[in-house]
Amino acid sequence: MAALQTGTQAPDFCLPTTPDQKVSLSEFRGQNVVLAFYPADWSPVCGDELALFNELVSDFKGMNAEVIGISVDGVWCHVAFAQERKYHFPILSDFEPKGAVARNFGVYREKEGVSERALFVIDRDGVVRWSYVSPIGINPGADGVISALEEINKKRSA
């Protein structure tokens, strides 16, 4: 399965973030979106990756970008995880049908039943402008995302 290529329209989705709240990608038209797929809540590496993005929420906002996390965990698990880690961005539950959104983005791992650790930067028109699939145990950092956002904003203001 290959991750969605740069330049393709990101498939829309609408997934729960809490038991009574849903978030869809199309709500973010006009803003850049950093979509962070990760294999599972609570595993140490994901924690570090999301912790880093959590520190950068306001920097990302300054670049007209919102962060969204996404994994196959259930919504109650997400609620507990987000509360414990004090995340300032939504994490979405790609739970039923399991991994459907990860599949649409080409980052589902059939064998393990989880998504890859993958990052997509989606522009204000919903087009994928940058993506990166990192080895599953390695936290990719944020430098690639920031460069991609700078590139998008530079082109727009040019």
Next chain:
Amino acid sequence: MAGLQPPVSEKDHIQGNENAPVTLVEYGDYECPYCGMAYPMIKKVQRHFADDLRFVFRNFPLSESHPHAVQAAEATEAAGLRGKFWEMHDTLYENQDALETDDIFLYSERIGLKLDQFKKDLSNKDVILKVQSDFKSGVRSGVNGTPNYFINGFKYEGDNLTEAITKILSVVRG
């Protein structure tokens, strides 16, 4: 391989021989338990390589995970204004479980700072900006957690600094 941005400069806190063939940069967080475990290991590495190694510390506080981390980092920078950066750095890593404001005030006196001055220095704009700019430089450099290391400007992902530095020294010396 991710590279260190910006390179080490006089703005950094540097320990050891300024002409050393190897420069080790750590991005660390005073409340991070892994950094706490790394602290004595770094001391050992410094003793082992002596004049062959220059050590630089940059702040990478994950404030949302570690509520005391930013103030702790600012405390070291404030102490640094009075030439006591490393004294505060060491004290905080040796007392990681006590990083409340009162604890930090106590440490400032213990390392010979005047408390009134230290309190003022803690809210100095340059102190606050230094911690922020260290964090930003870390993000640019591809830091993904703490501790993260750079050896001669390149990110080191392994877990044996002594081995890595020995290898580089043998290359540098030919």
